[in-house]
Amino acid sequence: MTEYAIYKGDDLLKIGTLEELAEFRKVKRETILFYATPTYRKRTTEKGLRVIKLD
Template sequence: MNKEYALYKGDELLGFGTLQELSSQFGVKIKSLLFYQTPAYRKRTSEKKGKRLIKC
């Protein structure tokens, strides 16, 4: 069973699905999606402009 994730930009839900589904939907690499979860990415971006990947 694949894990599902939700991708947010601020309070707006951009997408929901597996990493593979989100990758093809938004045209980004899976590695980039996983980077959205890291503390380094959170420090570089603001809450409103940065994307956040949440594991469901």
């Protein structure tokens, strides 16, 4: 099971699966995946949400 970490700026908000993070943020699983893309990073500031895949 792959885990992801979600950050707001430098602050870690939660670590969990895509489903757990989606429930935490009250968004769809696909939205959490979008937060991890380079396109989303370009559209937001450094203080925006970031999702990092953990190995």
